[in-house]
Amino acid sequence: MSQWRLFGGMALGMLGTLMLLACQARQDMLSAPVAGYNHTSAAINRFSVNGASGPNLGAYEGGGAEVCCGVLPRYWRSGMKAVVEWQKDPHPEWKEKPFSDAWNDHMKEHKQHYSRYHAVVDIPQYGEAVCALQVHFLPCDQVRVSTTCYTPGHPKYPDQAYFETREATTCPAL
Template identity: 50%
Template sequence: MSHSLTASASSKGIRWILVLVSLMLLSACKGAPSKMLAAPVTGYNHTSAAINRFTVNDAGGPNLGPHQGGGKQSCCGVVPREWTPGLRAIVEWEKDPDPGGYIKRDQYGQLDAQDYKRHAANYSRHKVTVEIPQYDVPGNLKVHFLPCNQVRVSVDNVKPGDPRYPYNFPMNMPEPKVCPD
């Protein structure tokens, strides 16, 4: 009988220790909220070129056909929970100026490697650093590709088309013959 009382007391002691350890671990997790948040990446291409690939602060975005965007998202970039003055984004992209250009195919429908190399030789690669406008509530990383290799990025929780959105550009923007430097 004394053996079972000792075992019972011992298991109660172990349970109390486990409860205390669990409470300490939970209280350690209740620290301040993270300063950074994960954010899906969305792109908008306002040009006649194709955006083959792009990154914003090293987070990859979806490829974009001419005058397309907003439908696909990639996961994930990182954005500050709170906006600070001078907040910037680094955007890198590859552009195909002739997305409808013909590329030979073999009898099985596979791209001809040499003809693809000819086409891809016209791709251009770009990199810019842009300011991110002030936001109150963080949202998706939204990247707008504009004529003349101009880029705009927003992080707000407002969708394009809303009057509060900072970049309500038409999807089919006219492209100048000569771009300013």
């Protein structure tokens, strides 16, 4: 009986230590909602940044919805990267009534034209506050990440130029 008590006490002690270490590790991380801005005529059906999912984005939409939560180190370090993955619908217009038989038939064919992308991009320097992981989908399948606390309407918003971007008729080969 005493051996089981000793073993149980050791197991609880080890579990407590692991929990304490996990809490300390989390103090080195910040959570931030994920937001997206689509600067293209395609729909972004789904996307993620460092594994955290963001909202679906219609053509030339974004900023309205945030999804919780992405994670970043509390302190920025030079060379930090984000992995962004997304699925794009190049022709998001529909003539059929949603979920009708005609729509379902069209959708089966339409989904075959979705394309998937993966990019590793720089995370710009941030201070002690990270208000959101903002992902900007740009023409020619380019993507950028921002961590600013400002919104696009604010004069100090650092990514205002993205909203002036126009889609090219042809994209350079990468």
